Amino acid sequence: MNTRAITVNAGSNSLRLDLVDTQDLRVHESQHTSTPPTAPESLRDFDEFLGQHGERATTVAHRLVHGGEHFPQPRPVDENTVSRLHELEALAPQHVPSTVQLVQRTAHAAPSTPQVLCPDTGFHHTLPAESRLEPLPSRWRSQIRRYGFHGLSYAWALRRTSELLGRDAERINALVAHVGGGCSVCAIHNGRSVDTTMGFTPLSGIMMTRRSGDLDPSALVWLLRNSGEDLDEVEAALQRESGLLGLSNGYSDDTRELVEAAEAGNDTARTALTVFCRHLASGLAAMATNLDSVDAVVFTGEIGWNQPEVRREVCRRLALLGVPADLSDNRQDDGPVSGSGERPPVLVVQPREEIQLALEATRAL
Ligand SMILES: Nc1ncnc2c1ncn2[C@@H]1O[C@H](COP(=O)(O)OP(=O)(O)O)[C@@H](O)[C@H]1O
């Protein structure tokens, strides 16, 4: 029986395509392109991958970064999908327009293969009202609420944490940091998301590699009134020229380059990293206020997985919560980087959104 799903992860700066066996969860083929998903190079790789595997795949599973109100859970693509997705484009302008294009391209390349949209917001459907509400007048609150993102990554990290601790997911309390191109932190209580730092859109919460994260709302008003830049220019700067890239004066959005520069004496790079770690630690400390115990602190996402200097600095700042900071370097596999017997353990989990996508899409069909 054919059990292979194509997974499409249109990130802000990259396109990840994988062919995943939904039974043994092995990845058979991968194509990762480091240009935005609708750049010519990414589209060429997409067409080639779909051409090779599209007709024989059981499904094409797309990561939908913002599910909004229309797509609370994974759902097969139908004739209304594209018009509904258009309504979400403004909420995640770096992600949803790419997904629209890739859904349409798939329908063209593999018309008989069912497509499924898997929302990154889905994992957070358990957020209680106190974490969903924004303190705004009632006339705005029906539109503006907190959603939460990186849900595919959190769902996978929870599954792995459960396997590593040998405890049912429903009995796990954890603080999880997804640190990649976009960054957020999530509090998991008894296996459910109860709070997270990203709210209405993926521009919010803690600072990221290129995105600002939260900003004093008055700063935005001030910029629009006084900076001489128009609305689109201000938005583009917050989405693409801020975060690590902005703080390092355009030097890099990549923590590997910034760590190297900081070690060679570049103070601007060091400051950018310090602010980044402060944001992550503050996010984790804030999320801890939702829990009465913590079974594990988990780092995932590309940076969470492969940047030990960031993990150490973040954990050093969490000493008051009893989080160990004497951590080992990178691992080849998922597991603890804290010493044996230290509590709560600090775990690293390789981001595997493609496996979670394949699992969720198969369930939705
Ligand atoms: N230490 C790092 N390792 C890998 N990627 C990093 C690192 N530091 C920063 N990055 C950035 O994170 C991105 C990878 O994260 P990912 O979430 O997969 O990307 P995207 O934002 O496209 O979804 C890369 O584009 C890179 O710019």
Ligand SMILES: CC(=O)OP(=O)(O)O
């Ligand atoms: C939601 C989000 O920030 O996604 P990414 O990290 O892929 O940019």
Ligand SMILES: [Mg+2]
């Ligand atoms: Mg990503």
